[in-house]
Amino acid sequence: MAKLSRDFYAQPTLEVARHLLGQRLVRQLDGQRLSGLITETEAYMGPTDVASHAKHGPASRAAPMFGEPGHAYVYFTYGMYHCFNTVTEAVGSGTGVLIRAIEPTEGIATMQRLRQLSETVIPEHKLTNGPGKLCQALAITRELNGVDLLGSELWIEQAEPIVDEAARQTARVGISQGREHQWRFYIANSRFISAHPKY
C-alpha cells in the first residue's frame, strides 16, 4: 500500500491525529517488516501548548517538530523509554502527533523478542498498547529521531479508514498541564489502547 504523503502530514494537527487512526505503521528492520494498525494518537499543538516539548522552542530537543512535516520526532523519557511522533503542519509550526498504541499485524514474534521482559510471553493486547511499548517492539530509538517518514526505515501506509462513529476523543494521558483539551484520539472497542477512558 501507498505511504502517506507529505501533504497528509501537512494538514492541521488535529486532522492528522484523527486520520492516523486505522493506518498502518511500518518498520523495516534487518530485511523484515514489522507493522501494526494505529489505534491511539495524541495531538501536540505547538509552542503555546503547555504539555508540548515545543514550548521550549526550536533550539530545544523538540527541534524536529519545527522542521518539515512527515518526519519523525523520537525522544527518550523516564530514563528508559522512547516515544515516537510524526511532525505535522508547515515548517516552523512546532506541532506533531504522538503515536500511543498500535494493533500488531506483521512480525509479532520479532516484537515479542524485542520487548524481552522475561521468559513469559506477553499477551498480544499488551505488546504495543503504549508509546514506550510500541517503540520497544518496533526498535524505534533516538537513532530514528528526525528521519523522513517517506523513507525506507519507518513510514505509515494507507490502510482501512475509521468511520467517525468508531473514533473517540478524550483528554490526553500522562500530562499534568493541558488536560482541558480533548486532543487524544482512539478507536472505540479496540483492545489495543493504552488506557481506558474514565468518564
Add this chain to the structure above:
DNA sequence: CTCTCGATGCGCT
C-alpha cells in the same frame, strides 16, 4: 480487574 510505587537518564530551571 484496580491501585501504588520504584526504576532510571536526562533536559531544563
Add this chain to the structure above:
DNA sequence: GCGCATCGAGAGA
C-alpha cells in the same frame, strides 16, 4: 535538583 508525552511488579478486591 526536579520532573518527566512510561511501564511492570506486587498487593488487594
